[in-house]
Amino acid sequence: SSELTQDPAVSVALGQTVRITCQGDSLRNYSASWYQQKPGQAPVLVAYGKNNRPSGIPDRISGSSSGHTASLTITGAQAEDEADYYCNSRDRTVNHLEVLFGGGTRLTVL
Amino acid sequence: QVQLVESGGGVVQPGRSLRLSCAASGFSFSNYDIHWVRQAPGKGLEWVAFIWYDGSQKYYADSVKGRFTISRDNSKNTLYVEMNSLRAEDTAIYYCAREKWAAAGGRRNYYFDLWGQGTLVTVSS
Numbered sequence: 458s459s460e461l462t463q464d465p466a467v468s469v470a471l472g473q474t475v476r477i478t479c480q481g482d483s484l485r486n487y488s489a490s491w492y493q494q495k496p497g498q499a500p501v502l503v504a505y506g507k508n509n510r511p512s513g514i515p516d517r518i519s520g521s522s523s524g525h526t527a528s529l530t531i532t533g534a535q536a537e538d539e540a541d542y543y544c545n546s547r548d549r550t551v552n553h554l555e556v557l558f559g560g561g562t563r564l565t566v567l
Numbered sequence: 568q569v570q571l572v573e574s575g576g577g578v579v580q581p582g583r584s585l586r587l588s589c590a591a592s593g594f595s596f597s598n599y600d601i602h603w604v605r606q607a608p609g610k611g612l613e614w615v616a617f618i619w620y621d622g623s624q625k626y627y628a629d630s631v632k633g634r635f636t637i638s639r640d641n642s643k644n645t646l647y648v649e650m651n652s653l654r655a656e657d658t659a660i661y662y663c664a665r666e667k668w669a670a671a672g673g674r675r676n677y678y679f680d681l682w683g684q685g686t687l688v689t690v691s692s
Binding site for chain 1: 672679
């Protein structure tokens with residue numbers, strides 16, 4: 458089956474820019490969505506497709522993709538951005554459909 | 568208020584069964600595909616299953632296929648998952664999530680725009 462690969466941990470200095478990546482063959486055919494999860498809370502959608510954000514998500518958070526890699530970029534990271542981030546996509550063959558999550562990236566804001 | 572609320576979690580012995588529910592409110596439940604996603608303690612998100620808006624199609628992760636059954640009652644605005652032959656590795660917080668999609672560049676962007684707060688299932692003797 459397909460999988461999505463993320464770096465387990467990334468750190469960024471306060472106010473700097475960080476990119477979180479997600480790689481997988483399924484991303485050639487399906488767009489990624491991104492979720493932020495803070496301790497003890499449910500995941501929250503922060504980006505999907507090519508740079509789409511739900512209302513209420515600050516514009517310093519943006520998504521992009523190229524080939525088999527999707528990226529989530531946080532420009533001017535804030536302390537409240539410290540969280541786990543998960544990418545998500547799907548993969549479909551003739552006989553099977555599955556929904557995929559990356560293993561998650563823990564973002565630390567220094 | 569637009570929300571999903573899970574219930575039914577608890578402690579269950581290995582090999583036993585449990586049914587979780589996800590009650591929807593504030594939106595037209597019957598218009599949306601809904602998923603179950605779980606998260607083992609200290610681990611990442613794992614997709615479990617999803618069901619089409621009308622219940623006509625169901626898909627499962629290999630890890631639960633043959634043991635879990637997803638269903639919905641649109642008249643009650645409620646999603647279910649019947650979990651049989653439970654194993655220790657099924658221990659997790661179970662979330663239900665609403666799926667949406669947006670057309671872009673000739674393909675669909677799928678995403679989960681609404682999540683419940685989760686219900687904890689612990690499989691232990």
